[in-house]
Each structure stands twice: as structure tokens, then as C-alpha cells.
Amino acid sequence: MSAGPTVLGVTAGADGTLGDAAPDGTGPASHAAVPLALDAVTWTPSTRSRPTIDDLTLHIPAGQRVLLTGPSGGGKSTVLRALTGLLDTSTGDLAGDATGPTRPGERGLLLQQPLHALIGGSVGRDAAFGPENAALDREEIQRRVTSALHAARVGLDAATSPWDLSGGQQQRLALAGSLALDPGALLLDEPLSMLDRPTARAVRAAILDVVGDRTLVVADHDADGWAPHVDRVIVLGAQAHVLADGAPDDVLEQPDPAATPDPATAPDPTAMPAPARASGTSGTPVLSLSRVSIARRRRRDEARGKRTIASPLLEGIDLAVPAGCVAVLTGPSGSGKTTLLRTILGLADPAGGHLERPEPSRIAFVPQEPEHSFVARTVRTEVTASPWAHDPGLAESLLQRADLGHLSDAQPFELSGGEQRRLAIIAALAQEPALLVLDEPTVGLDQERRTQMFALLEEATARGCAVLAATHDPDLITRAHVRLDLAEHGGTRDDDAQSASPEPAATGTALALAPATAPASASASASDTTLRPPRRPRPAPADVLNPLTTIAIAVAAAVGSFAIDRWQLGLLSCVLVAVLAPLAVRGVRSTALRLIPIALAAVGLCWSTVLASPLPVFSGTTWLLGLKEALRIGYFVAPGVLIFASLDPTRLGDALGGRLRLPGRPVAASVAGLVRAGLTADVWERIMTSRRLRGLGARRDLRHPLRSGAALVRLLASCTLALLVDAVRGTEQQALAMDARGFATAQHRTWALPSPFTRGDLVGLAAAALLLAAPWVLRTVLGG
Numbered sequence: 001m002s003a004g005p006t007v008l009g010v011t012a013g014a015d016g017t018l019g020d021a022a023p024d025g026t027g028p029a030s031h032a033a034v035p036l037a038l039d040a041v042t043w044t045p046s047t048r049s050r051p052t053i054d055d056l057t058l059h060i061p062a063g064q065r066v067l068l069t070g071p072s073g074g075g076k077s078t079v080l081r082a083l084t085g086l087l088d089t090s091t092g093d094l095a096g097d098a099t100g101p102t103r104p105g106e107r108g109l110l111l112q113q114p115l116h117a118l119i120g121g122s123v124g125r126d127a128a129f130g131p132e133n134a135a136l137d138r139e140e141i142q143r144r145v146t147s148a149l150h151a152a153r154v155g156l157d158a159a160t161s162p163w164d165l166s167g168g169q170q171q172r173l174a175l176a177g178s179l180a181l182d183p184g185a186l187l188l189d190e191p192l193s194m195l196d197r198p199t200a201r202a203v204r205a206a207i208l209d210v211v212g213d214r215t216l217v218v219a220d221h222d223a224d225g226w227a228p229h230v231d232r233v234i235v236l237g238a239q240a241h242v243l244a245d246g247a248p249d250d251v252l253e254q255p256d257p258a259a260t261p262d263p264a265t266a267p268d269p270t271a272m273p274a275p276a277r278a279s280g281t282s283g284t285p286v287l288s289l290s291r292v293s294i295a296r297r298r299r300r301d302e303a304r305g306k307r308t309i310a311s312p313l314l315e316g317i318d319l320a321v322p323a324g325c326v327a328v329l330t331g332p333s334g335s336g337k338t339t340l341l342r343t344i345l346g347l348a349d350p351a352g353g354h355l356e357r358p359e360p361s362r363i364a365f366v367p368q369e370p371e372h373s374f375v376a377r378t379v380r381t382e383v384t385a386s387p388w389a390h391d392p393g394l395a396e397s398l399l400q401r402a403d404l405g406h407l408s409d410a411q412p413f414e415l416s417g418g419e420q421r422r423l424a425i426i427a428a429l430a431q432e433p434a435l436l437v438l439d440e441p442t443v444g445l446d447q448e449r450r451t452q453m454f455a456l457l458e459e460a461t462a463r464g465c466a467v468l469a470a471t472h473d474p475d476l477i478t479r480a481h482v483r484l485d486l487a488e489h490g491g492t493r494d495d496d497a498q499s500a501s502p503e504p505a506a507t508g509t510a511l512a513l514a515p516a517t518a519p520a521s522a523s524a525s526a527s528d529t530t531l532r533p534p535r536r537p538r539p540a541p542a543d544v545l546n547p548l549t550t551i552a553i554a555v556a557a558a559v560g561s562f563a564i565d566r567w568q569l570g571l572l573s574c575v576l577v578a579v580l581a582p583l584a585v586r587g588v589r590s591t592a593l594r595l596i597p598i599a600l601a602a603v604g605l606c607w608s609t610v611l612a613s614p615l616p617v618f619s620g621t622t623w624l625l626g627l628k629e630a631l632r633i634g635y636f637v638a639p640g641v642l643i644f645a646s647l648d649p650t651r652l653g654d655a656l657g658g659r660l661r662l663p664g665r666p667v668a669a670s671v672a673g674l675v676r677a678g679l680t681a682d683v684w685e686r687i688m689t690s691r692r693l694r695g696l697g698a699r700r701d702l703r704h705p706l707r708s709g710a711a712l713v714r715l716l717a718s719c720t721l722a723l724l725v726d727a728v729r730g731t732e733q734q735a736l737a738m739d740a741r742g743f744a745t746a747q748h749r750t751w752a753l754p755s756p757f758t759r760g761d762l763v764g765l766a767a768a769a770l771l772l773a774a775p776w777v778l779r780t781v782l783g784g
Contacts, residue, residue, distance in 0.1 A: 033062040033215045034106060034184035036083045041096035043078060043087055047414065052078045054239035055096070062184070065216040065230040067248075069223045072418040072446040075240035076219035077112070080187045083217060084109045086739050104742025105130050105181025112190040112444075114170035116733035117177065119741075121650040121675045122534040123149070123165075124158025126173055128752040130181040130741035132668070141752045144180045146529040152176035153206045157528045159535045163679065166333045168199035172206055177741060185215035192220070193443055196332045196472040221446050223252055285320040285356075286435050286466040287327075287344065292317040292353035294339055313339060314489045317353070321466045321482060323434070326457065328477050329470040331486035337470035338368075340486065341439060344468070345693060357435065361388050364433035365693045368440045370424030371413060371725065372683070373690035375718045379415070380408040382427055386694040389430040398426035401459075402452060413725050417444040425453060429460055431694075436460060438469040442476055454479060531752050533651055542584040542646040542764070546757050547655040549764040550647050554640030556772035561636035563775035567624050569782060570631025573775045577638050580767055584642040594645065598637050602630035639771055649674035655755040664749030669738075676734060680723070687722045691715060 037060070043053040052075045060066055060083070068076045081087055084107045085100030101107050111117045120126030127148050131141040145158065152175040156165070162173055171191060178186065191207065192200040208229055218226055223233060227248040235244040235251065244251045294314040313336045321327045329337045342348045344357060345365055357363065364386075367373055376382035383395040399405045402422045407415065412423060421444060428436055436457075442450050454476075457467055469476060477483060536543055542550070557577070564570045585591045606626035615622040653671035656662045691697055696715065738744075 032184060033213050034101075035062045036060040036107075036185060036215060036217065037097075037099050038079075038082055039097040041082055041094070041098050043082060043092055043094055045092040051239055053082060054241065056082075056240045056242070058083075058234070058242070060215060060217065060232075062215055063213050064232060065211070066218070066232045066234060067223060067226045067230045068217060068219040068234050068236060069221060070236035070243065070446075071238075072221070072444065072449055073416045074236045074238055076236055077189050079236065079240050080109060080189055080217065080219050081736070083107070083185075084187055084740060086736055086744075104134050104745050105178070105183055105740075107185045107187060107740070108175075108178025108181065108183035109737070109740040110171070110174050110178060110186070110188045110191055111733055111737060112193060113733065114167060114174045114194075116730060117174040117737040118162045118170060119177070119672050119675070119734065119738055120162065121648065121671075122158060123154065123156050123160045123162055123173060124529065124531045125534070125650050125752060126162050127154075127158075127176045127180050128531060129668075129738070129743075130177060132750055132752055133742035133746035134181060135746070135748045135750050137750065138752060138754075141750070142531055144182075145531060145752075148176040148180040149527070149529050151179055151210050153202075153209075155527050158530055159528075159532050161534060166199070167194050168203050168333055171195070171203050174737075175203075175206060175210070177737075179210055181742060183214065185217070186211060187217045187219075189219050190221070190444075191218070192222075192225075194440070197474075199333050223248075227252055285322045286325075286358060287319070287321040287468060288354075288356040289317050289319040289344075290354040292319075292343070292355055293351040294336060294343055294348075295351035314486060317484070317489050319482070319484050321435070321468055323464040323466050324461045325482060326461060326467045326469070326480045327482035327484065328480040329468070329484050329486060330472070330477060335486040337486060338439060341437060341468075341470055345437060347689060358433075360693070361695060362434040363437065363693070364388075364428035364431045364435070365437045365690070366421075366424045366428050366439065366441060367686065367690055368443070369686070369726075370420045372687045372722060373424055373427075373694060374412040374420075374722065375691065375694075375696060377411065378409050379404055379412055379423055382412050382423060383430050385427065386431050386696065388695050389427070389432075391430070391432070394432070395426075395430045398429055398456070401456060402426045403449075418446070418449050421445065422449065422453065425456060427694075429456060429465075432463075433465060436465055436467045438467065438471075440471055440473075441469055442471065442473045450475065533753070534648060536646075536648070538586040540584055540586050540646055541582075541760075542643055543648075544758060544760040545643075545646065545764045546755060546761050547647055547652040548659065548755075549757070549761045549768070550643050553643050553764060553768040553771065556768040557639035558636050560772045560775040561632050563779045564628065564632040564635060565779065566782070567628040567631060569775060569778050570628050570635065572778055573635045574631055574638070576771070576774055577635060577642075580639075580771075581642055583767070584646055586645060590645070591642070594641050595638065598634060598641060601637070602634050605633050606630040635775070651753075651755065654751050654753050657749065658751035658753075659755040664751075665743065665746055668743065668746075668749060672734060672738065673731070676730065679730075680727070683726050684719065684723055687719045687726075691719065 036058075038056055038058045041053055041056050042051050044051040056079065058079070068079060070076060078087075082098045085098060086109065087094055087098060118126055119129045124145055127145045128141050131144045136144070149156075149158070152172045154169065154172045154176050156169065156173075162170060165173065186207070188207065192204060195203060216230070218230070220226055227233065230248060233244070233246065233248045233251040234242060237243045292314075293316070317340070319327065329340060331337055339348070343350050343355070345363065346357070346360065365373075374382055376385045380395075380399065383389065383399060384392060389395060399408055402425070404419065404423060404426070407419065412420065415423060421441065425438070425441065441453065445453060461467060469480075471477065545553075560573070564573060581591075606623075606629060609626040609629045610617060610622050613622045613625055615625070649671045652674075653667050657664050657667040688697075696718075
């Protein structure tokens with residue numbers, strides 16, 4: 001679809017501002033930059049006794065570019081939420097005046113973790129979420145999606161899954177989601193902290209390209225990196241008290257030489273020297289890799305249904321890390337740092353070469369999401385939770401040196417992000433490991449906390465511990481004795497880095513967004529932004545069915561099961577299900593996994609029927625009665641389980657909201673939850689892995705079955721709690737992202753795609769009729 005010379009449905013002005021068509025259709029009605037204001041605002045979360053924001057007054061004129069900086073825990077993220085008008089008074093007490101937006105999407109908020117901002121099941125539907133909340137028609141939604149994806153330089157097909165993207169691509173997509181509603185202000189929460197230098201440069205360039213005359217507020221620890229691009233710098237202290245406010249040159253005229261380097265502007269780590277071994281270290285390496293190769297994860301050839309292995313991700317890796325040495329793994333996003341860490345930790349086998357590492361009890365690991373490893377009720381007990389942490393004195397000393405002593409009785413999950421990271425690091429050091437493995441250990445830490453962390457690592461190396469960290473942080477890289485750049489070993493570069501362009505000048509005319517017919521980058525020109533259903537990795541014939549037809553099939557089978565009154569009828573009915581099953585089956589293994597719970601339930605029901613029967617337990621009649629109940633429950637559930645594998649949450653929302661006209665907000669919220677539920681298995685795996693690496697995995701002991709069983713229950717309970725905490729926090733952040741795109745005020749909603757019925761649905765409805773009628777017909781024929 002060509003959108004002509006328009007951007008988001010209107011002609012782009014020279015200043016890059018956009019707008020909807022005027023109500024009378026005669027021309028554009030551009031949404032200009034908006035001012036932001038807080039007057040004597042105090043915000044106290046319900047979970048805390050002290051306010052996060054204490055009597056803050058802040059006025060930002062329309063079109064001004066502002067940097068919020070200051071130490072971790074100062075409330076920068078909360079101030080952004082207040083400026084966006086998204087403080088939820090059901091979760092805290094708000095005093096003062098925090099003026100909210102005047103229209104949906106007027107203030108675009110980008111979260112620090114782009115994964116939390118993703119809402120749709122595809123790139124296109126994620127960008128369309130805001131325009132749907134604004135109740136725009138489908139043609140206008142398509143124009144806005146096309147222009148927003150081009151403006152943010154997403155460069156991906158609209159049908160691509162957002163969960164498979166790199167961090168930089170996800171950040172661009174989140175930006176596109178905000179742009180689709182033409183915000184008058186953009187508010188960014190540390191948008192570059194999770195990105196490598198080239199990717200950060202590309203994302204920053206995309207942000208500055210689209211700001212135009214909009215109001216811009218960036219919360220970031222780095223001042224020097226953003227200073228050339230902003231008009232004003234505000235330094236926030238504890239409880240969001242303003243410590244300094246003024247022009248960048250005035251506030252930063254005496255910059256701290258140890259200030260956090262910006263990943264987009266810091267010296268290129270490839271130019272930094274990397275001696276092969278730390279000064280004063282010698283002897284046998286604690287960790288040794290010789291000509292190691294790492295293969296990509298196995299995947300199936302969709303066309304042939306065969307299992308294949310892609311080309312190696314990394315090849316020819318040589319690395320020696322002796323005691324007392326700090327080594328770092330560097331490389332662009334997607335280059336294989338985390339995959340290599342998994343291999344070093346023993347979670348995956350190398351494809352080739354030789355690897356020597358300490359025993360598992362001598363290795364400690366700190367994941368990128370530290371809260372996934374928490375198991376204890378208090379900070380103090382968390383430090384000594386591992387059975388490999390034997391020295392209470394060392395644990396107490398680490399608590400004090402990490403400035404966590406005053407929080408020793410707090411719940412680990414209630415700490416701030418920086419506090420959680422410090423806790424995870426000292427819990428790992430309390431194990432007195434021979435090898436400490438860290439994944440992005442400095443993310444979210446201000447300079448003071450980073451200095452504390454570096455001091456802890458130096459003390460650990462002084463005791464003979466070898467440290468290996470995967471990082472983008474130039475400051476940590478300069479402190480390392482050994483550096484391994486994975487880009488030199490076949491590590492693929494993030495698409496964001498490849499498409500990086502120089503940042504716009506800090507002064508001068510703002511760049512205007514390209515029209516929808518002229519992509520903003522070469523990569524974007526190859527993409528198809530036409531909205532369409534998400535791609536299925538392994539399509540099945542049932543995928544073409546309208547979701548309402550899918551539901552009809554499941555309901556028909558459930559109703560038909562009530563006709564089964566003998567085992568012969570149940571057997572014939574299940575044979576019918578087996579005949580129809582190939583229409584919905586994607587693979588033997590996945591289908592078997594879906595049917596295993598049904599089989600277990602059927603066996604349990606059969607046994608329960610036998611025990612509850614007044615007939616003798618060992619009589620054939622009793623067991624045939626149990627078999628009948630088992631076959632009936634199978635017929636009741638199996639068709640629905642099989643057919644729901646083809647049920648796409650996004651298409652289900654289109655059917656329920658667009659065709660059945662059910663209330664839009666509950667449907668949209670349910671779809672977003674179902675889409676995010678697909679991440680649960682990955683999160684569970686990371687949580688279980690973190691516990692195993694801390695020596696907390698359950699072990700089967702046939703000599704002590706009760707003890708091992710109790711240990712397994714404790715492990716599962718701990719993992720379940722961590723999973724629930726992750727789900728709650730992820731849902732909270734996603735709800736915030738949804739409200740920033742106009743969801744909170746979406747009284748009436750439209751849907752970007754229709755929910756059509758096709759000829760395939762006639763076949764599906766025929767199958768539903770067959771599943772409904774067959775048991776009743778067979779019952780009549782058999783004389784029931």
C-alpha cells in the first residue's frame with residue numbers, strides 16, 4: 001500500500017512534525033510539541049514508607065531537550081512516569097499537580113528494557129497498537145505503521161516476530177510504537193544502556209532523527225554522551241531533589257573524569273590494548289579454551305521437516321584466564337557472548353576444540369537479570385544461600401562493602417535494579433569461587449556503584465579468583481587484563497550496527513521524517529510494512545481457519561463427548577479424532593507433549609472410576625467402565641488441545657473484538673497477555689539454570705527419597721515464586737507501555753486487520769459438525 005507523500009497520514013513539515021488529517025478532511029492538523037510540568041509533586045509507592053519523589057517542581061517548555069541524570073535510585077524513572085501522566089494512584093499516594101496528556105499517545109515513553117515495551121505478536125501489530133487505541137480506521141492505521149517503522153529505521157517485515165529481534169531492533173520498534181501516535185513529547189529511560197557501541201550509535205541517531213521539534217526528556221547516567229544533543233541538564237539526587245539545573249556547559253563545566261562512558265561515543269574498545277595475561281599472574285589457567293567452536297542452536301528445516309544445524313556461530317576461540325586475572329568478552333549485540341558463557345558454564349557443549357574449567361562448585365555466575373537467581377527471604381540470607389558459601393564473616397564483610405548492610409533484612413525482590421545487581425555479585429563472591437562469570441555486570445549502575453563493584457572485583461582477583469565478564473562497558477574493558485573480541489571469531493554483527501549512521505548535529509534544523517514511500521534507510525527499503533497475520537514457524541492446514549471456527553471445533557467435540565456411554569463408542573470417536581488430527585499437527589514431538597497431560601488425566605480418571613465403582617475392582621466390567629470414562633475425557637479435550645495449537649492470539653483478538661464486537665480493552669489486554677505468555681518457558685529455564693549454578697538444584701537420592709523429594713518441592717516453590725515475581729514485574733511494565741500508547745483511555749477501539757471467513761472455514765465447520773454429530777449417530781446405530 002502506498003501512502004503517497006504523507007507521514008502518518010499527513011504531509012511532513014520541514015520541522016519533522018506530524019499530525020492526523022483535519023476533521024473536515026481538508027488538510028493536516030499537526031500535533032505540535034507539548035510542555036511538561038510537575039508542581040510540588042510528591043509520590044510515595046504503597047510498598048515504601050519514604051517518597052520516591054519529594055516535593056518536585058519541574059517545568060519543561062514545549063520543544064526543549066532535557067537530560068535527567070544523577071545517581072541510581074534517585075527516582076529518574078519515576079519522574080519520567082510522572083511527566084508522562086502515568087503514575088497509578090492505586091499503587092501509591094500522589095500529592096501535588098502532575099498534569100496528564102490531553103490526548104492518547106501525546107507523550108511517548110520508552111522503557112529501559114525494550115522487551116517490556118513489546119505488545120503485539122508481530123512488528124506491524126506492535127506499531128499498530130497505539131493507532132488502534134485511537135480508534136483510527138484501517139487505512140489510516142496502515143499509513144501510520146508504515147511511516148513509523150520507516151521513521152524509526154526498523155527495517156523489518158511487518159510480519160516478523162518482535163521476540164526474535166536484537167536489543168537494538170526492539171528499541172527501534174518501541175520507538176516506532178510511540179511515533180505511530182505522533183507524540184508531542186518523547187521521554188526515554190536509559191535507551192542505550194543495554195546496547196553495544198555501534199548499536200547504541202544507530203539507535204541514538206534514529207531517536208535524534210525523529211525528535212524534530214518535539215519535547216525530549218532523556219533519563220540517563222551518562223551526561224557527556226547526551227550533552228551535545230540537549231538544551232538543558234537536570235541533576236537529580238535522592239528522592240528526585242534537584243541538585244543542579246541549567247545549560248549543559250554550566251552544569252557540566254567541571255566533568256568528573258571517571259564519569260560513566262557513553263556506549264555510543266566512548267573510545268572504540270577495539271582500539272584498547274589487551275595484554276595476554278595480567279601483570280603478576282602466572283601458572284596454569286583457571287579457564288582454558290583451545291580452538292573452541294560454538295554452533296548455533298539446533299533448529300528444524302521448515303520446508304523438509306528435518307533437524308539441521310546452522311553454520312558455527314563462533315570458531316577458533318583461544319582464551320586463557322589465570323588466577324587473579326580479569327578477562328572480558330566483547331562484541332556487538334548478537335555476536336554470541338551469552339552463548340559462549342553458557343558453554344563455559346557447562347550448560348552447552350562446544351562444537352569443537354578443547355575446554356578446561358573448574359569444578360561446578362568452584363564456578364559462580366551472575367546473570368544479566370540478577371533477580372532470577374534469588375532464593376532467600378532476606379538480603380543477608382541470600383548472600384549465604386548457596387551451599388558453597390561457607391564463611392559467614394566474609395558474607396557480612398561483603399554486605400558492608402557493597403553498601404547493602406542497612407538492607408540486610410529487606411526482601412531481595414524489593415531492592416532497586418542496581419541494589420539487586422550488587423547483591424547478586426556479592427552472593428557469588430561469598431562462594432569464594434575460582435572462576436566468577438558475569439553477564440553485563442555494570443548495567444543500571446551509576447559511577448559510585450560501579451566504582452564499588454570494581455573494588456569488589458579487584459579484591460576477589462587479589463585473593464586469586466579469575467573473573468570473566470561479557471560486557472559492552474568500555475570502563476570495564478580498560479580494567480581487564482585479557483580481552484576476547486568475538487567479532488574476530490565469526491560473531492555476527494547486529495543489523496543495527498550495520499545500518500548505523502552518523503548522529504545528527506546538535507544544532508541546526510531538525511531532520512524531517514521521510515515520507516512513507518521513501519524509507520529512511522537502505523535496510524528499510526527491503527522490508528514489507530503491510531499489516532498481515534504473524535508468520536507461523538511451522539504452518540499447519542488448520543492455521544487458515546478463523547479463530548471462531550477453531551473455537552467451534554473445540555466446543556463441538558466437547559458437546560459430542562456427552563453421547564459416549566460405552567467403551568466401544570468412545571474408541572470409535574477417538575479414532576475419528578485421530579483421522580482429523582493431521583490437519584492441526586505441526587510435529588510429532590510437539591503434539592506428543594500436548595497430549596501427554598491428556599493421557600495422564602485419562603489414566604487418572606480411569607483409575608478413579610475403578611476405585612469408585614460398586615463392582616469388584618478386578619472384574620472386566622469395572623475396567624471397561626473406567627476405559628469408557630478415559631476415552632470420553634480424551635474426546636472431550638483432545639480436539640481442543642490439538643486445534644488450539646493453530647490459534648494465534650492476535651488473530652483471536654481480531655475475531656473477538658473486530659467481528660464479535662466484544663469490549664475492546666479486555667480483549668486487547670488478554671491478547672497482550674497471551675502473546676507475552678510465550679516467554680514463560682524461557683524465563684523458567686533461566687531461573688532453573690541460575691539455581692543449578694548456585695548448587696541449589698534438586699538431586700535424586702534413592703537412599704533418602706523423602707529428603708530428595710522435599711528438596712525438589714523447595715526448588716520448584718522457589719522457582720515458581722521467582723517466575724511469578726518476573727511475571728508481575730513484566731506485566732506491570734507492559735501495562736505502563738500500553739497506557740503510554742493510549743490504552744488507558746481507549747473507550748472505543750478499532751482493529752488493524754479484519755477477521756475474514758474463507759472457504760477453509762467451511763471445511764472447519766464441517767469438521768465441527770462431524771465431531772458434534774458422530775458420537776450421537778454412533779450411539780443410535782449401536783442401540784444406545
